[in-house]
Amino acid sequence: MGLATNQLISNVVLAMNSIVSNGEELLPTLETSLPSLQCVSYLHMRDNEFNSMAPEIVNALSEMPNLEFLDIGGKNFNVRRGDSTTIPRALETLAKIINNGTSKLAELDISNANLGMPISILLSALVSAPKLKRLNISGNCIEDSGARLLAKVLMTNCCLEKLSLDHNQITLNGFRVIANSLKEYCMFQGQDLPRIAGNFRNTTLTEVELPIFDIYKHIKTDREKAEAVLKEREVVQASEED
Numbered sequence: 001m002g003l004a005t006n007q008l009i010s011n012v013v014l015a016m017n018s019i020v021s022n023g024e025e026l027l028p029t030l031e032t033s034l035p036s037l038q039c040v041s042y043l044h045m046r047d048n049e050f051n052s053m054a055p056e057i058v059n060a061l062s063e064m065p066n067l068e069f070l071d072i073g074g075k076n077f078n079v080r081r082g083d084s085t086t087i088p089r090a091l092e093t094l095a096k097i098i099n100n101g102t103s104k105l106a107e108l109d110i111s112n113a114n115l116g117m118p119i120s121i122l123l124s125a126l127v128s129a130p131k132l133k134r135l136n137i138s139g140n141c142i143e144d145s146g147a148r149l150l151a152k153v154l155m156t157n158c159c160l161e162k163l164s165l166d167h168n169q170i171t172l173n174g175f176r177v178i179a180n181s182l183k184e185y186c187m188f189q190g191q192d193l194p195r196i197a198g199n200f201r202n203t204t205l206t207e208v209e210l211p212i213f214d215i216y217k218h219i220k221t222d223r224e225k226a227e228a229v230l231k232e233r234e235v236v237q238a239s240e241e242d
Contacts, residue, residue, distance in 0.1 A: 011042040027053045035063035041104070043067060047074035052083070054090040062097050071109040073136070087118045095125035098132045106131055111164065112139035120146060126153040126160065133204075136164040147174030151181035154205065161204050166211040172218050175211065175229050182208070 027050065034057070050057045054077055061067065079086045097103050110122070119140050142150070147170045182205065218226045
């Protein structure tokens with residue numbers, strides 16, 4: 001892989017190449033080449049169908065010391081039915097990357113990967129993600145159980161600034177839980193707070209993108225409740241910007 005010998009390039013886009021469909025022998029080559037990209041800070045690897053080799057690819061990413069932006073979303077985690085270990089293994093390694101105090105990763109896009117419940121591994125890691133500032137987890141079917149977990153970790157995360165989470169099959173109740181947790185942290189901003197799980201309460205999150213799809217699909221059935229949730233989000237957003 002020619003990129004492995006290039007020590008000057010900083011931005012690499014390998015998106016939508018469906019590497020696995022072009023020959024599985026390319027995946028081991030990619031795995032061994034990624035750690036050599038020591039100067040790369042921006043890596044776009046969307047829709048490459050890593051699938052069963054996702055853990056190995058993510059592990060290789062952990063050896064890239066200057067990586068600041070990573071897009072590994074889309075069709076990269078499609079595994080065979082009954083395979084209950086591949087995705088968790090990949091996400092556990094990804095969680096270690098964002099938990100690593102020496103990691104420079106500031107932005108992670110893992111949207112539209114349809115991860116389902118295993119994404120809780122990544123969400124739990126947000127409790128202690130010292131450098132991650134922007135996270136896109138849209139399109140992963142986290143549902144209300146994931147929304148409740150996210151609400152808890154947002155209370156203690158002290159770095160995240162922007163969050164995108166649309167297309168996750170979250171109900172109005174789930175969004176209300178998230179909004180309430182953010183309102184609670186807004187109430188405590190500027191005060192001398194006790195440490196919780198080794199971190200201060202979240203005082204950095206300033207932008208939660210409007211989950212248009214998930215909220216507006218409820219307007220026809222419960223418009224009043226949907227509008228109330230939207231209003232709560234606007235109040236929180238205004239509080240964060242003050």
